[in-house]
Every structure is written in C-alpha cells, then in structure tokens.
Amino acid sequence: MLGVALAAALIHWFQDNRTQPPEPPEPPQATARQPAHPAGTASGGGPVSRTGGAVPPGRYTLTGTVTKVADGDTVTLRVDGKQHRIRLDSIDAPEAGHGQQEPGQPYADASRRHLEQLVGGKTLTAQCYEQDQFERDVCALMLPDGNSANRAQVAAGYAWAYTARRGDYLNDTAMRGLQQQARQAGSGLWGQAGATEPWKWRYECWRNHRC
Numbered sequence: 001m002l003g004v005a006l007a008a009a010l011i012h013w014f015q016d017n018r019t020q021p022p023e024p025p026e027p028p029q030a031t032a033r034q035p036a037h038p039a040g041t042a043s044g045g046g047p048v049s050r051t052g053g054a055v056p057p058g059r060y061t062l063t064g065t066v067t068k069v070a071d072g073d074t075v076t077l078r079v080d081g082k083q084h085r086i087r088l089d090s091i092d093a094p095e096a097g098h099g100q101q102e103p104g105q106p107y108a109d110a111s112r113r114h115l116e117q118l119v120g121g122k123t124l125t126a127q128c129y130e131q132d133q134f135e136r137d138v139c140a141l142m143l144p145d146g147n148s149a150n151r152a153q154v155a156a157g158y159a160w161a162y163t164a165r166r167g168d169y170l171n172d173t174a175m176r177g178l179q180q181q182a183r184q185a186g187s188g189l190w191g192q193a194g195a196t197e198p199w200k201w202r203y204e205c206w207r208n209h210r211c
Contacts, residue, residue, distance in 0.1 A: 055140045055148045056172055058127030062086075062137060066119045071096050072111025072159050073150075075119060075141065077126060086126055087136040088150045090172040092198040093159040094189060095206075102206045105198065107189040111158040114188075118149050129171060140172065154178045157188020164199040 064079035072093025077084045093111045097104030119141060126139035127148075141149040153159035154175050161175030170176075183190045196204075205211035 053174070055127065055142065055146075055151070055174075056129075058129050058139060060128050061125055062128060062139070063123070063125040065123045066121060066141075069112055069116040069120055071108065072115050072153060074136070075115070077124070084126075085134075085136040086128075086141060087132055087134075087138045088153070088159075089129055089138050089140050090162050090170050090175050091150050091154055091159040092162045092164070092169075093153065095198050095201055101209075103211060105196065105201055106192060107158065107195075110188070111153065114156055114158045115149060115153060118143065118152055124149075148172075151175065151178055155182055155187075157182040157185075157190045160197050162199075164197070 062077055062079050062084055064077045064084070066075050067078045067083070068076035070076070070085075073088040073091050075086050075088075077086050093115075094105035094108040095102075096108040096112070124144075125142050126137065127142060128137045128139035130138050132138055143149055143152065150159075150172065151174060154161055155178045161179040162169040163176070182188065189195050
C-alpha cells in the first residue's frame with residue numbers, strides 16, 4: 001500500500017509541474033553601454049547625440065559648479081572651494097580676440113554663449129584625462145543626460161573636432177561623425193563659407209599675421 005501511495009504522489013507532482021508556466025525572465029539591467037533611458041533620448045525626453053557610443057572614461061573625476069565660461073572650450077569648475085580650469089577634451093572652439101595682434105574668429109562669442117547655456121552655474125562632473133601645459137584639467141564635461149558638453153558643442157556647430165597633428169588631441173572619436181553631421185546641416189559656424197580651424201587660425205593669423 002505504501003508503494004502505491006508513493007507512486008500516486010509522484011504522478012500527481014509530475015503533472016502539476018508539467019502544466020505550471022515558466023517564470024518570466026528578469027529584465028536586463030542598465031550598464032555603462034546600455035543607458036537607462038531609451039537610446040537617443042535624454043532623461044527629460046529630448047534628443048541627445050549618441051554617435052560613437054559612451055564618452056571615454058577619465059583617469060579621474062572632478063565634481064563641482066561651473067562658475068565661469070571663458071570661451072567655447074574652457075570653463076572654471078569650483079570643487080570643494082578650489083577653482084579648476086577645465087579644457088574640454090577633443091574639441092577646439094573658435095578663438096576669441098586678444099588685442100590687435102591676435103584678432104578673434106567669427107562665431108567665437110556665439111560658441112561661448114552656447115556653452116554658457118549648456119553648463120553655466122550647473123553642478124556637473126568632469127571626466128578628466130590629464131593636465132595640459134597650462135595646468136588645465138583636460139576633461140569631458142558630462143551633462144545630466146549622459147551626453148558631454150564637448151559633444152554638444154561640436155554637434156551644434158560651435159566647435160571643431162580637434163583633429164590637429166593627425167588626431168593626437170582627439171580622445172573621443174565620436175567627434176568626427178558629429179562634425180560631419182553639423183557640417184552637412186549647415187549648423188552654427190558651418191553656415192559661413194571658408195570656416196577656418198582654430199589651430200590653423202592661431203598659426204596663420206596670430207603667428208604669421210596672415211589673417
């Protein structure tokens with residue numbers, strides 16, 4: 001009798017488990033290469049550029065408040081009471097003038113104003129790669145949507161991808177594609193004919209006085 005009862009119990013258990021639906025898989029977790037927000041949108045629902053994937057990680061980070069925007073690729077970040085000059089990595093913005101000997105480029109002020117609108121007065125994190133010869137931290141200045149102000153400047157046509165010296169200064173290779181898109185759209189400085197790269201302007205105009 002014990003054997004018959006045991007066999008009946010096993011048959012009943014097997015039938016229950018055959019008819020029980022499998023548990024649904026857990027949803028995938030967001031990772032550094034898989035943003036929590038849908039691709040191509042910001043946390044507020046607006047479009048952001050994701051060309052080239054994630055912004056390259058820095059060697060160190062600085063988090064603070066942007067207290068000054070000097071030009072289209074340089075800001076000051078106050079971190080724990082200390083002022084850090086931040087040079088935006090992988091881009092070069094139109095040069096502002098420095099007297100008669102070093103005249104400025106078209107769109108220099110427009111570039112600065114665009115960056116001011118993006119980051120001025122905000123608390124942000126800079127992903128930094130090194131310090132340059134002027135003791136500025138060379139960084140990607142991250143925006144709340146996961147994009148960088150660096151990329152935003154190039155995408156809007158207010159800075160160049162820094163391709164001088166065969167790309168030695170181009171840490172973020174997404175900049176090439178962003179610049180191409182801005183140029184095709186005629187955005188920002190690309191609306192003018194004969195736009196000159198800032199590194200060529202510094203050499204030809206400021207150094208050789210052929211403006």
